[in-house]
Amino acid sequence: MNKLELIATLKNEANISKAEAAKVVEIFFGNMAEALSEGERVEIRGLCSFFVKDYKSYIGRNPKTGEKVVITPKKLPFFKCGKELKERVDY
Amino acid sequence: MALTKSDIVAKVHELGFTKKKSIDIIEGLLEIIKRELEEGEDVLISGFGKFCVKNKKKRRGRNPATGEDLMLRKRRVVTFKCSGKLRNKINHPEQSDN
Numbered sequence: 001m002n003k004l005e006l007i008a009t010l011k012n013e014a015n016i017s018k019a020e021a022a023k024v025v026e027i028f029f030g031n032m033a034e035a036l037s038e039g040e041r042v043e044i045r046g047l048c049s050f051f052v053k054d055y056k057s058y059i060g061r062n063p064k065t066g067e068k069v070v071i072t073p074k075k076l077p078f079f080k081c082g083k084e085l086k087e088r089v090d091y
Numbered sequence: 092m093a094l095t096k097s098d099i100v101a102k103v104h105e106l107g108f109t110k111k112k113s114i115d116i117i118e119g120l121l122e123i124i125k126r127e128l129e130e131g132e133d134v135l136i137s138g139f140g141k142f143c144v145k146n147k148k149k150r151r152g153r154n155p156a157t158g159e160d161l162m163l164r165k166r167r168v169v170t171f172k173c174s175g176k177l178r179n180k181i182n183h184p185e186q187s188d189n
Contacts, residue, residue, distance in 0.1 A: 001127045001132055001133070001134050001135065002134075002135045002136075002137070003135070003136050003137055006120075006123060006124070006134070006136070009123050010116070010119060010120050010123060013119050013122075013123065014115065014116045014119045014120075016108075016116065020106065023106060024103055024106075024116055024117070024120060025120065027099065027102045027103060027106075028099055028117070028120060029136055029138070029139040031094060031098065031099055031102060032094065032139070033138075033139060033177050033180055035093075035094035036177070036180075036181050037180045037181050037184040038184065040092060040093060040094055041092075041093035041094070042093060042094045042095075043093045043094070043095050043096075044095070044096055044099075044121065045095070045096055046121065046125070047121050047124065047125065048169075048171070049093075050171075052181060074182060075181050075182050076173060076178065076181070077140075077171075077173050077177065077181060079170070079171035081168065081169045084125070085125050085128065085169060086168070086169070088125060088128075088129045089128050089129055089144060089167050089168065089169050090166050090167050090168070091165070091166065091167055
């Protein structure tokens with residue numbers, strides 16, 4: 001499912017207009033992205049939580065060529081699946 | 092301070108929906124995402140990332156606390172792949188526009 005399909009499904013199930021559904025989806029993901037970019041944690045009970053992890057610089061390898069490359073320090077969001085989602089997705 | 096569901100509900104409320112309707116809309120949105128993943132379908136949000144369902148094979152593991160050997164059964168888990176846009180936003184917040 002992509003963002004447009006998510007918007008269309010939300011429109012039908014919440015009985016709101018397509019424009020409203022699009023705004024809600026934008027608010028949801030936009031606010032999470034905003035919080036993470038400010039280094040803030042995100043906690044959506046039942047779905048997931050995110051926090052930003054700092055990675056130090058390290059020497060990696062290009063897996064195709066085997067060449068050594070220096071990886072500069074970076075930040076990545078770390079995803080943790082919520083309890084309800086975890087239980088529903090697993091067999 | 093962490094961003095929570097109630098912060099998002101408050102933002103939806105600002106669009107002009109009642110408090111109750113705002114909660115229903117967000118719960119509805121979460122339910123759609125969870126249902127989709129439960130059915131084994133990935134959820135792709137351009138500009139944010141991709142929620143994927145992965146099948147993990149049964150494997151031998153170890154309890155990191157006790158060092159005890161144990162068997163991890165075959166299971167299905169959700170993984171997240173951050174989009175390039177979100178990654179840039181997190182690494183260079185001052186450069187992003189919104």
